[in-house]
Amino acid sequence: MQHVLIDACGWVACMDAQLNVQADMEALLGPCTWVLLPSIERELRRLDGERGRNKPLLMNLLLSRAVRHLVEESGHADDDLFACAQANQWATLTVDTQLKRRLYEANLRVLEVRQNNHMHLVDSL
DSSP: OEEEEEOHHHHHHHHHTTOOHHHHHHHHHSSEEEEEOHHHHHHHHHHHHHHOTTSOOOHHHHHHHOEEOOOOOOSOHHHHHHHHHHHHTOEEEOOOHHHHHHHHHTTOOEEEEETTTEEEEOOOO
16 A cells, blocks of 8 residues: 655645545555645645635545654654655655655655646656
């Protein structure tokens, strides 16, 4: 079973594209366990409050489906994601360009939303 770390910007991109996150991930990776870090959950809760009812982030879906994974926080969510992905060899869902580059250069799997309408497994930068 592949574990996939959920980055805030990756989740927002999936919601904005109205993707079926589970189906799209499983089409690319097979059965997946979503993993949510505390720093990412805080960021998503803040964003969800700012977006209003017209652009929901489906936090109930994420929170019911994801496994919460506690890490020693560095103070920066991207650093937490990178360290966790590297330590566990987990994939990461993100659209953050710098984070994608770090993960890709460390030979870690990266999922992104492309052209705002489909999920893609990054195979080059």
